[in-house]
Each structure stands twice: as structure tokens, then as C-alpha cells.
Amino acid sequence: MKWLSVAIAGAAPAQAYLRFGCGTLSVQRLDPIVEPGKVPSAHVHQIIGGNAFNASMDPKVDISEKATCTTCSFTEDLSNYWTAVMYFKARNGSYHRVPQYPNALLGNLVGGMTVYYLQQDFNSNGKQKITSFKPGFRMTVGSPTSTKDGNPGLRYTCLKDVMTRFPETAEFPKEPCPAGIMAIHHFPACWDGKNLDSPNHQDHMYNTGKGGFVAAGACPSSHPVRMPQLALETMWNTTMFNDKSLWPTDGSQPFVWSYDDSKGYGTHADYLFGWKGDALQRTMDSTPLLSNGLKTQSVDQANKCSIKPSVQEKIDGWLDHLPGMAM
Template identity: 40%
Template sequence: MQWGALLSLATLAPSAHALLRFPCSQLVTQRFDPFDVAMDPSLDLPKLSTCTTCKFKEDASNYWTAALYYKNPNGSYIRVPQMANQFTGSPNGGMTVYYIQPSNNQKVTSFPKGFRMIVGNPMLRNNTFRDQNSNEAKAITWRCFGANFGSDPSYPHPGTGPLDTIELPKKACAGGIRSNIFFPSCWHQEKPHLPIS
């Protein structure tokens, strides 16, 4: 009986996809961008790093996220507090990092020295995407959670389904709002600091 169960699992294995998910705590909240475009891309900053706020100490990458602010009717701003993702332990705000295996048999390699990547267009001030379902439009989406992190089990993947929108939700979200940021799965391997064209 155990062999039958193992054989059943073995037949499913080729269709399985690897996923790594871990939390990174918030370190500081500052009014400046720690990313410097003039940084020397020949430096291997993760190798030079001596600490991390992530659960896995082997990950010394520098993850940066923008802070979200609410504008009051009187014109003042309040920073929206970050909360930990569900079932990730007890990180202090921060973020959850997902590494998901590509489904099209792409070769997976480690990041090269000097690797940098950014998502989205910082100059975009309104939703001007020609195709609302394009990769560009879906690069940054927002998940509106119901009470107790309620979501729609029909759409478990971020960026899909009626709960994820390319604009901030227009209604109150009892369980909070999650930003989904999707990085491309490829880059210029010869010049890792250049944008994808």
C-alpha cells in the first residue's frame, strides 16, 4: 500500500513546481530611496553584506519597498502601517519574498554579481496601459483582503482574479491591502544592470 502511494506521488512529481517563500522584517522607514542609480554594478553587495532582516540568513539581498501613505481630507498624510503576511511567523511589517520556478522549463541560475532589478514605472501617475492584461499592467497589483484575510480560493495566485486590481482598491478592505510586485524572470545576462528592452 505504501508503494502504491509513493508511485502515485512519483507520477505527480514532474508536474510540481518549486516555490520558496520567506518573510523579511522591516528595518527602517526613511524618506529617501536607498537605491542609488550610480552604484558600481561590479560590486557584489549581497556578498559584502554582513546581515539581513530575512528569515533565511543566507539571503543577504537588499529588498526595498515603497511606503504607502493615506491623504486625509485636510491634506495631511499618514503612513499606512505594514503588517506581516499570513503564516510567515512574526516579522516586523516588512514583506514576504517568493521565488517561483518558471513553468516553461527555463534554465534557473543564481543572480550574477552586480545584479539589480526594479519593477514598474516611477513616473506613472495614472493607469494608461493599452492592454489591462499585459505583463506591464500586471507587474504591480493590489489584493483587497476581506475580514480574517478572506480571499477567493478560485484565484490563489497573486495578480489574478477579481480581488487583485491594477489600481488601489476603491473600497474598504477589512483584512488589509497587499501589494503584489512581479519581477521578470529574465535579464540581460551580459550586462545585468541594464533594463530589459
């Protein structure tokens, strides 16, 4: 399947990882983890995954039993993943949403993200037990209130072409990027073994990641359970805004997140587990890590999965202000 890449060819047969695409499910102001039940939420998100997504997602309900389709390549992955949305801010103060495009090898997938689940890193699956997330599990990484670099797993790449991966920066790139900007979100992978969530949606997890797709450090005794290393990549097609005569007169970069962050330190992502049955655990138990046994669907089938917006507002075209942000 052209859009699905699940293994790296290498000298050692254990070199592999789970990598797949998920198209856009919806773009709207909803956030069932941080602002459950609130319609609309504070800022716009781009959402991928299963169509059970809504403003109020009860942690006691297994969403894999509620969703009837998914925008992900694996039909057994009915999880939801979401991040903020990128906007271009023009010299006159108006805003325009930046479109997304699929990562390499993902065919004509509509927008969305590339999702990774790793046991250890790109070069080895390691030997330790990887425990799957559980029904009701949720977590976030990053915070929209961050004003400085605090997590090596939250990064940007100025794309020279669709295959560019380095260098990475903690801030938005400061110069026009020939092929757009890739936003990268690496979630923590150490669990306390007890709580499916926590009040700030982060304390039940502990981050020992070092940035990039390299092996994370050992889990501490407070969070001893190693879970999959989950990561997201989003390709933002900023090329239509590369004319610097459109940029601020002081030469500063013109992109902002949907909560009005022009530096980029506040980038964040949310995850709500929804794999069917033991599908993810079976995959994590496999050696090497392969998609054998996981059910897949075509890109066209994935693109057909969507939900109706709960929030009726203009989020595209030229806007006087960011949705949800007071003028």
C-alpha cells in the same frame, strides 16, 4: 519553522516554490539604484534584506560580502528589496503612514514583505534551466511616473482576510478593505545575458509575465536567459482608516504612495541581488524546488537586523505633507 513556507503539497512531487518572509530593515528616503548617492532620495521607501544597504552601493562590490545580517528567513539572502510606502490622506490634507503586517505563516515578523522565487509557476518547476542573478545585478519594475495600467504583474488585492488573493486590481481598491490592502510586484524574468544593469534599470530585462503566479511566456532572442521569477507581496494594514467619514467628501479612496500617487498605477519595486555564493543557483537547480541546504534563522533573529537611518526626518504620525514633497 512556522514562518517559512517553501512547498505546496500536491499530487505531483514537483509542485513547489520558494516563499519566505523578510522583515523591515529600514523606512527612509534612500534609493541606491535610481538615485545613487543622493541623501535623501525623492520619496520614502520600505527596505528589507541585508544590512549593507546604503545610499551608494557600488555594483562592483558583492554586497553579500559586506552585510553582516539580514531581515530575511534565509541567512544566505543578503539581497535588498524595496518599494514605496503607503500613506493615508485625511480630509484636512494631512498624511499618516500606513503600517505593515506580516503575511500568513510569518509569525511575529516586523512589517516587511513576502518574497517569492519561482522556476515556472505554483504548479510546476518546468524543465528549462533557470540562471541565478549575479553579484552586482540590479533591476526595477514599474515607474512612479506611470498614469495607466501597463504591467499585469503590478496589482492590488482588497483583503477580506489575511488569506485573500483575488480579485486583483490595477488601481487602489475603491472601497474599505476589511483586512487591508496587499500590493503585489512581479519582476521580469528574461535577461539579455550580458548586462547586470541598464541606464533605466529595466532594459537589460524583458517581461513575458502574464500576471499572477502563472507560467510566463517564452523569452525572446534579445533576452534569452531565463532567470528566477521574483515577486514581492506587501500587506498594508489600512483597517484603522476604514471609517468612510475619514475619506474624501467625494467618496474617492484616500490612500497614496509616498510620491503622491492616488491612483496606484505608479507602483514600483527595486531589487539588488546579494545571495551568498551559489546558494540561489543551487536552489534553482533543485528538483523539486526546495530550501534544502539553505540556512535559516528565527523570526526573532531576523527582527534584530536593522540599519541606522541616514535621513533624519519625521515620516510617522500626522504630517502636513509627504516627506520630500513640497508643501
